[in-house]
Structure formats: structure tokens, C-alpha cells
Amino acid sequence: MAIPDVIRRNLGLRKEMSVGFYLTDFLFRKILRQNSGVTWPIHHTSIIHCPERITRGKNVFPGDSPGVYINANNGIRIGDYTNIGPNVGLVSSNHDFVNNEAYTPADGIDIGAYCWIGMGAVVLPSVKLGDFTIVGAGAVVTKSFTEGYCVIAGNPARIIKQLNKTECEAFAAGRK
Numbered sequence: 001m002a003i004p005d006v007i008r009r010n011l012g013l014r015k016e017m018s019v020g021f022y023l024t025d026f027l028f029r030k031i032l033r034q035n036s037g038v039t040w041p042i043h044h045t046s047i048i049h050c051p052e053r054i055t056r057g058k059n060v061f062p063g064d065s066p067g068v069y070i071n072a073n074n075g076i077r078i079g080d081y082t083n084i085g086p087n088v089g090l091v092s093s094n095h096d097f098v099n100n101e102a103y104t105p106a107d108g109i110d111i112g113a114y115c116w117i118g119m120g121a122v123v124l125p126s127v128k129l130g131d132f133t134i135v136g137a138g139a140v141v142t143k144s145f146t147e148g149y150c151v152i153a154g155n156p157a158r159i160i161k162q163l164n165k166t167e168c169e170a171f172a173a174g175r176k
Helices: 005-011 019-031 165-175
Strands: 047-049 054-056 069-071 076-078 089-091 109-111 133-135 150-153 158-162
Touching: 089 109
Parallel strands: 047 069, 054 076, 069 089, 076 109, 133 150
Antiparallel strands: 150 158
């Protein structure tokens, strides 16, 4: 069943998401109270801890892909138009080495605009990614890549390709 565009716009529903996604989201978040603190639609298999510590930009819906795990204890900022693939982990804090019930303080995660975090990637505490950083599938990001405009991959992640900054900025200018 298709939802007419005028209804989608008025309710803030995204075209790329099915009616079933929104019905399942309603069931799990509003009735079963799973991820009930999340204020945007989320896939029922995703888990978000401390959603109130997530700052998200325009057209960003962390957890709308299946199996996403987000621990925002130390805060997470996600820039405009960033995509997060299935089974991604964003972990802003670690457990204390001695007392596993306690979390260690750290800087939060800061992800720039127009980034793309590929399937199964993990971003660890204090990491900062610049605009237009593409994280390859399965990568483990242990350090920051603040300059952006690159593709990173591997464990630990490293730059495997530089993007054309002029092309990226022209694309971003066309979306504003």
C-alpha cells in the first residue's frame, strides 16, 4: 500500500521507507516500548542507548537500518545527510577495565556531513570523521580522520582513497 505524497510530507514520512517499516516502528517503540526514548523512526532490530545524547543533522535517522547498535553515553554528533548502514556499531564509551559495570569518560563521536558508514563498521570512542568520509564495510575506526573527503577501510581503518573535494562540495551545494 502506497502512502500519498501529501500525507507523507505532512507526517514527515520518508519516501524510501515502506508503510510496514512505520507500522513495525510504532508497534515496537510505542506499544512494546523498545527504544521508546528514540524520537525518530527506528528499525526494530536496532538498539540505541542514550538517544538524548545524539545530535543529528538534516535527513539523518540513525538506527533505521537493521541491527544498528549505538551507545551514546559520551555523546554522538552526526552531520547532515549521513547514512549509517546495517549492523553498524557507534560506541562512544568503553567499560572500565576493573569495574565492568562502570563506563570510562571519553570524548564523544563526531561524524561530519555527507558521510557513509558501511555495513558492519564499528566507530569507537573519541573518533572524529570529517565531511564526506566513507567508512568501508567491516572497518574498525579507532582514530580520527578529521580532514574528510576520503574512503577508509580495514582494521584498524586507514585511508584507501582520497575523494575529489571540488566534486563533493558541488554535490553538497546542490542539496541546500
